[in-house]
Amino acid sequence: MRVLITGQSYHPAFNGQAVFTVNLAEGLAARGHEVMVVASSDCKRPYCQTRNGVQIRRLGAISLSRWHRDAALTPFPDRALGKILREFRPHIVHIQDHYPISRSAVRLARLQGIKTLGTNHFMPQNLKPYLGWLAQVGGDALDWLLWHWMLHLYNQLDFVTAPSRTAVAILQRVGLTTPAFPVSCGVDVEFFRPLPHLDPLAWRRHFQLAPDRTVFLYVGRVDGEKRLDILLHACQRLQDTPIQLAIAGRGAAQDELQRLAQKLGLGDRVRFLGFVPQEELPALLNSVDIFAMPSDAELLSIATLEAMACGRPVLAARGQALPELITEGVNGLLFRPGDPADAARQMARLVQMRDAWAQMGQANRTKAEFHHVGKTVEIYEQIYGSLVSDMPSPYVSARRPSRPIFPRKVQELLTQFRH
Known part of the structure; x- marks a missing residue:
């Protein structure tokens, strides 16, 4: 399967979204899938590289260091993403945020009939520390605006995941209508482990x-x-x-x-x-x-x-x-x-x-x-397959948008992460 993953950041960034995206992309590549990640450049100019089996396309970006030293934004990604979609021909597009690259990827994918999935890592608290006086006077209205900005994109997707039950409940409370389910970000329990012989x-x-x-x-x-x-x-x-x-x-x-x-x-x-x-x-x-x-x-x-x-x-x-x-x-x-x-x-x-x-x-x-990253990768692999295969009802009923209908193997894996 060819999987296109988009988001603002990727390695060498170490924020949670970047770490999750690296683990997912490299895990999928290790399982034999063709994976491409598209993210804003960490050095302003566009470039391409391959890392641990993952094709990485960095799009030209402008620095937002005035607000955060590591932040950058690709303002007009349509042309580059259009070329990527034509050449890579993904079976599914998996977005990690609601910023310009992911917005463009979803719009172009929908035009071509490509399934779209989004993982949400966002809360208004992530942005408000950098909004200065606006965060101080905006109050609930600012929270509503920031959520509405995110939901405008995520309510166009075929399926949404979030890292925890709490995260899914928050999304549904603020107005998410797309089917959603909690899937842990996962952790590499073989790399992070007790070291009894360490001094x-x-x-x-x-x-x-x-x-x-x-x-x-x-x-x-x-x-x-x-x-x-x-x-x-x-x-x-x-x-x-x-x-x-x-x-x-x-x-x-x-x-x-x-x-x-x-x-x-x-x-x-x-x-x-x-x-x-x-x-x-x-x-x-x-x-x-x-x-x-x-x-x-x-x-x-x-x-x-x-x-x-x-x-x-x-x-x-x-x-x-x-x-x-x-x-x-x-x-x-x-x-x-x-x-x-x-x-x-x-x-x-x-x-x-x-x-x-x-x-x-x-x-x-x-x-x-229980949060082994290998389980996380396997769950996403199964979700991709269910969405792409156009099962009779891979989504949810109109009355219960939080309960997707997946094959038994997917349900078993998802149930593990619910507990």
């Missing part, structure tokens, strides 16, 4: 982390919607508790957060590690004590799944889809979103629960295995 103290020295404190680690984009300020304020409240917060990643809020850490007098209680290469992430995760995810805008959180796969207990905000991953007291603790006092209380509780860390870590490893 954690050596790796802590490598990352300049404290050898004698409980280390909480965040990995991901260092952007406003990730709410890392909550963890910094929580650390200030725990001056007498021997902890250290490590923040791995880069993003638009890094300078602001470093200034906040200095203002709060955190000193070496917080370490900004910057970008950590992918090959070092399993060692980093295995060398710390607890993973922390303070964001209240997570539709699943691949970074949290990676930490779970490495057997780390998790501290997370009780917001959006994170409670689907964390069961209070079993594999971690949850705190009220946006509440540094509650975050501090739960951090202190976790420090005192040292004897339970191993059991929590094992529970997380077991749960992560």
